Amino acid sequence: xxxxxxxxxxxxxxxxxxxxxxxEQHMGHRAMYWYKQKAKKPPExxxxxxxxxxxxxxxxxxxxxxxxxxxxxxxxHLHALQPEDSALYLCASSPLVVSYNEQFFGPGTxxxxx
Amino acid sequence: EDQVTQSPEALRLQEGESSSxxxxxxxxxxxxxxxxxxxxxxxxxFLFTLYSAGEEKEKERLKATLTKKESFLHITAPKPEDSATxxxxxxxxxxxxLTFGKGTMLLVSP
Numbered sequence: 001x002x003x004x005x006x007x008x009x010x011x012x013x014x015x016x017x018x019x020x021x022x023x024e025q026h027m028g029h030r031a032m033y034w035y036k037q038k039a040k041k042p043p044e045x046x047x048x049x050x051x052x053x054x055x056x057x058x059x060x061x062x063x064x065x066x067x068x069x070x071x072x073x074x075x076x077h078l079h080a081l082q083p084e085d086s087a088l089y090l091c092a093s094s095p096l097v098v099s100y101n102e103q104f105f106g107p108g109t110x111x112x113x114x
Numbered sequence: 115e116d117q118v119t120q121s122p123e124a125l126r127l128q129e130g131e132s133s134s135x136x137x138x139x140x141x142x143x144x145x146x147x148x149x150x151x152x153x154x155x156x157x158x159x160f161l162f163t164l165y166s167a168g169e170e171k172e173k174e175r176l177k178a179t180l181t182k183k184e185s186f187l188h189i190t191a192p193k194p195e196d197s198a199t200x201x202x203x204x205x206x207x208x209x210x211x212l213t214f215g216k217g218t219m220l221l222v223s224p
């Protein structure tokens with residue numbers, strides 16, 4: 001099973017709302033990632049977790065707060081977002097955070113900030 | 115700085131018309147070159163990993179090849195369901211994050 005699941009599929013939120021995106025994988029992978037993708041652009045890395053610990057934060061604004069409760073789950077908490085944060089948010093996982101491991105992506109959450 | 119350039123940006127083919135997509139890269143110590151397929155509004159789907167020059171991998175109508183400077187994704191007798199954006203990404207020595215190209219949007223008409 002090479003499946004990464006994400007919920008919700010779509011999310012509309014106001015700039016004062018607090019919401020969370022969820023990601024789950026049951027492949028036994030110990031590396032999990034959050035990406036942001038704008039239309040007609042490639043995915044941009046936001047965060048990397050290795051063995052449930054944050055290992056890379058690509059200078060993401062603090063209104064995005066990641067959390068890795070256990071080896072199968074990854075959350076992205078959202079607060080006080082701006083309209084320009086509207087995008088497709090992708091979760092991915094790989095066996096380890098090593099350069100030769102392929103990453104498997106989830107279907108994404110389409111986020112619209114009003 | 116690592117760079118990945120994909121060409122063409124967009125490609126329109128007739129069903130059955132074979133062609134190739136190009137991915138040129140500049141990276142310090144290539145560790146892996148990855149091909150993904152992405153349908154509109156969905157997450158990228160992993161296709162292939164290539165590790166060293168001369169390596170080739172195949173899956174159905176797709177064949178990926180690698181040289182020291184570029185990779186090709188050959189599409190043989192494409193079908194309309196092959197229409198998608200194809201993304202190329204690399205990893206280099208010393209780090210493990212993917213550097214993506216901007217993708218090639220492929221449209222196959224019946």
